[in-house]
Structures are given as structure tokens and as C-alpha cells.
Amino acid sequence: MEATDVQEQMRLLKQLQDIDSVVASISHDRQQMQQELGTLDAEVERIGAMVSGLQENLEGLRAERRELEQALSQERDNVVRAESRLPSIKTQKEYVAVLKEVDTAKKMNRDIEERIKGKDEEIGALDQEKQEKDRDLAGQEEQVAARRREIETSLAEMDNTLATSEKERSEFLAQIPLTTRKRYxxxxxxxxxxxxxxxxxxxxxxxxxxxxxxxxxxxxxxxxxxxxxxxxxxxxxxxx
Ligand SMILES: [Zn+2]
Known part of the structure; x- marks a missing residue:
């Protein structure tokens, strides 16, 4: 039933405007909360990407270290093999040649050992950095999960209010004559x-x-x- 009385129409319009202002404010809050969730998720993603990058670097360093270990073990074998030949050597010239071979291999070993030590230091530092980032990520994820629960509760409440408001709104609208409604x-x-x-x-x-x-x-x-x-x-x- 449309209200014909001007006073009644104005009363309805004022109530309608109150509802509309609540709806607008809720919609605004709703949008902000959704934006906040997006920002929080992006932060988790950013730290996650950092952790993955560190993990990749660590794996690369560990692979390099394994290769060095292999090279070291090969060189050690070479030393053992060369030294085992020494007792059976007949000529001085050959003896000197084998000694030189052993010496070179040992020098190589020391060099590889140095490089392994260097890798260990790099791995240690990177591992520590990764552990820190792991903790950051876990903390951030926990925080986001907690905030997400809060926001989702609020959003559900807002949806309820919006649904109720929408119902009231249509009831008020139906009572206001079309031209006034359009003008409003x-x-x-x-x-x-x-x-x-x-x-x-x-x-x-x-x-x-x-x-x-x-x-x-x-x-x-x-x-x-x-x-x-x-x-x-x-x-x-x-x-x-
Ligand atoms: Zn005016």
C-alpha cells in the first residue's frame, strides 16, 4: 500500500535513508575487510616465496658440496693408488714422476677441502637465514589465520544485517509512490x-x-x- 499522506511519505523516506546509510557503511567496511584479507594473504605469499628461494639456493649449495666431496674422494683414491706404486718402481726417473703426481693430487685435495669449508660456511649462513624466515612465515600465517577468522565472523554478521536491511528496504520502498521513490x-x-x-x-x-x-x-x-x-x-x- 502506498502512502498518500505527505507526512507519512516523509517519515518513510527518512527511515529508508537511515537504512541506506547503514547499508552503505556496512558495504564500505565489508570492502575494507576484504581488502585487508587480500593484503595479509599477499604478505604470506611474499614471505613464502622468499623461503622457497632460500630453499632452492640451499639445495644448489648442497649439490655443489656433494660434487666437491666426490672430487675429493677421487683425488684421495689417486693419492693412495700412486703411493702404492712407489715400492715397485725401478727407476729414479719414474719414482720422481710418481712423487710429483702424489704431490699434485695432495695439493688438489687441500684446495678442494678449502672449497668444501667455504661451502659449509655459506650453507650454514643461508640455513640460519632460512630458519629465521621459516619462523617469520609461521608467525605471519598464524596471525593471518586469526585475523581471517575474525573477519569472516564479521563478514557473516554483516551479510545478515544486509539481508535484513534489504528486506526492510523493499518494504519501505513499496510504500513510497513511484515518482518520490525515483527522485529519492x-x-x-x-x-x-x-x-x-x-x-x-x-x-x-x-x-x-x-x-x-x-x-x-x-x-x-x-x-x-x-x-x-x-x-x-x-x-x-x-x-x-
Ligand atoms: Zn538544499
Whole structure:
């Protein structure tokens, strides 16, 4: 049933505007919370990528170390093999050659051992860094999970409120005559969520401009829905 009484129409419009403002504020909060979740997830992803990068580097270093170990073991075999030949050598020349071979292999071994030591240091430092990042990641994930639970609870509550508001909203809308309803909706869009305002001491409270006396007087008669000639908002008298 549409309200024909001007006073009743204005009352409905004010209530409608209250609901719309709640809806707008909830929608805004909702969007912010969803944005916050996105930011938190991105941070977890960022640290996760860092951890994976460190893990990859560690694996690379460990593979290099294994190769060095292999080379070392090969060189050690070479030393043992060369030394085992010494007792059976007949000529001085050959003896010197084998000794030189052993010496070179031993030098090589020391070099490889040095490089392995270097790798161990690199691995140790990187491993420590990775452990720190692992802890960061775990902490961040925990924090995000907790905040996510909070936000999801809030979002569910907001959805409930929005559903209720939407229901009330359609009930109010159905009672407001079509032309007024359309005017209201257009104004809500163009006037930043305030379509219905009070007229106080002869002035529109939406734009603060003085209303022409005939407009102000018509408000008292309540024969039709009045608008402010300056901002076009729907106006009503205070203290009804
Ligand atoms: Zn105005």
C-alpha cells in the first residue's frame, strides 16, 4: 500500500535513508575487510616465496658440496693408488714422476677441502637465514589465520544485517509512490547518500541555503512532497 499522506511519505523516506546509510557503511567496511584479507594473504605469499628461494639456493649449495666431496674422494683414491706404486718402481726417473703426481693430487685435495669449508660456511649462513624466515612465515600465517577468522565472523554478521536491511528496504520502498521513490534514488546517487533533509529556521540543512518563504510555508501545509530549490533534496520540517 502506498502512502498518500505527505507526512507519512516523509517519515518513510527518512527511515529508508537511515537504512541506506547503514547499508552503505556496512558495504564500505565489508570492502575494507576484504581488502585487508587480500593484503595479509599477499604478505604470506611474499614471505613464502622468499623461503622457497632460500630453499632452492640451499639445495644448489648442497649439490655443489656433494660434487666437491666426490672430487675429493677421487683425488684421495689417486693419492693412495700412486703411493702404492712407489715400492715397485725401478727407476729414479719414474719414482720422481710418481712423487710429483702424489704431490699434485695432495695439493688438489687441500684446495678442494678449502672449497668444501667455504661451502659449509655459506650453507650454514643461508640455513640460519632460512630458519629465521621459516619462523617469520609461521608467525605471519598464524596471525593471518586469526585475523581471517575474525573477519569472516564479521563478514557473516554483516551479510545478515544486509539481508535484513534489504528486506526492510523493499518494504519501505513499496510504500513510497513511484515518482518520490525515483527522485529519492536519484538524489541518493547524486548527493552523496543524503536525499532527505530537515528544513530548520527557514534553511535547508542539506546545502545550508535559505529557502524561499513560499517553499517554507508550503512545508507547513504538507500538501505535497517539497524539495529544496538549491540542492533539490527532499525537505521536511523538524519537530513533527
Ligand atoms: Zn538544499
Amino acid at each position: 534514488q536519484l538524489l541518493m546517487k547524486r548527493r552523496g547518500g543524503t536525499a532527505v533533509v530537515e528544513a530548520r529556521q527557514g534553511a535547508c540543512q542539506g546545502c545550508n541555503m535559505q529557502l524561499p518563504p513560499q517553499v517554507y510555508n508550503s512545508l507547513f501545509r504538507q500538501e505535497e512532497v517539497m524539495t529544496c530549490p538549491h540542492c533539490n533534496r527532499l525537505i521536511f520540517l523538524a519537530g513533527e
